Amino acid sequence: MTSPPPGDYHVHTRFSDGEGEPGQCVERALTLGLPEIGFADHLAPRCADPNDEYGIGSAHVEAYVSAVREASARYSEIAVLLGVEADYVPEAEEEIAQMLAAYPFDYVMGAVHSVDGFSFDDPPNRDDRRWSDGAALYERYYELLGRAASSGLFDILAHPDYITLWGHAMRSDVSAAENEALRAIAAAGVAIEVNTTGVLDPAGRMYPAPGLLERAHRLGIPLVFGSDAHTIDQVGWSFGEGVILAMKAGYTSCLRLSSHIEEPLP
Numbered sequence: 422m423t424s425p426p427p428g429d430y431h432v433h434t435r436f437s438d439g440e441g442e443p444g445q446c447v448e449r450a451l452t453l454g455l456p457e458i459g460f461a462d463h464l465a466p467r468c469a470d471p472n473d474e475y476g477i478g479s480a481h482v483e484a485y486v487s488a489v490r491e492a493s494a495r496y497s498e499i500a501v502l503l504g505v506e507a508d509y510v511p512e513a514e515e516e517i518a519q520m521l522a523a524y525p526f527d528y529v530m531g532a533v534h535s536v537d538g539f540s541f542d543d544p545p546n547r548d549d550r551r552w553s554d555g556a557a558l559y560e561r562y563y564e565l566l567g568r569a570a571s572s573g574l575f576d577i578l579a580h581p582d583y584i585t586l587w588g589h590a591m592r593s594d595v596s597a598a599e600n601e602a603l604r605a606i607a608a609a610g611v612a613i614e615v616n617t618t619g620v621l622d623p624a625g626r627m628y629p630a631p632g633l634l635e636r637a638h639r640l641g642i643p644l645v646f647g648s649d650a651h652t653i654d655q656v657g658w659s660f661g662e663g664v665i666l667a668m669k670a671g672y673t674s675c676l677r678l679s680s681h682i683e684e685p686l687p
């Protein structure tokens with residue numbers, strides 16, 4: 422059996438829209454033999470999603486930080502990192518920066534979950550008329566992804582082609598927009614993740630798509646692995662297949678976040 426990648430850096434808990442306690446997720450990571458686990462509960466500027474039930478409420482960030490730190494102190498056999506998945510909204514950069522500066526996060530994942538106020542991943546929006554001009558929506562998504570990278574707010578960009586989650590047929594080629602985003606990510610020195618529970622979304626595959634990952638590799642963009650677990654059993658989800666996806670794209674190493682050192686892929 423091959424050893425797993427160094428860490429699962431995208432784990433949600435009950436502090437945002439996940440189910441488990443940090444300690445329960447750490448136990449699962451230990452069972453899988455993961456050397457590191459990083460929590461990345463949602464943190465959203467108010468304007469990103471007025472119904473911000475899914476994020477860590479501002480009154481609970483302190484408790485989230487403490488719970489992760491406690492888990493870190495309790496388990497010496499695994500590195501437990503305090504991260505966060507912060508929504509990128511261009512008009513809220515200042516607000517995001519202030520939220521992030523208020524807490525001692527070990528790393529920050531940036532994510533684009535909405536395009537100009539359109540929460541494209543909300544199930545009621547799956548058949549919204551905006552998808553009928555799909556190219557415009559996709560291109561704007563990648564423009565925002567590139568701006569997220571250039572903003573200096575994030576260490577990692579989560580699920581880089583999340584806009585493809587519904588598997589809607591593409592009406593035109595948006596690779597120019599994808600490439601521009603990738604160039605911005607490479608120039609900023611930001612990492613991307615292989616997001617393994619992407620297979621559970623309607624499009625049925627991990628993020629990013631193999632072609633995008635190949636281009637990311639050619640540009641020298643660092644890679645981490647994240648399950649995007651929302652339940653305890655999803656920690657380290659299909660990491661074996663995630664590693665195969667990365668290796669097929671040309672990656673031979675990934676980032677260990679506790680040290681920021683590149684490690685060979687197993």
Ligand SMILES: [Zn+2]
Nearest residue numbers: 506532579580
């Ligand atoms: Zn996300």
Ligand SMILES: [Zn+2]
Nearest residue numbers: 431433506649
């Ligand atoms: Zn997530």
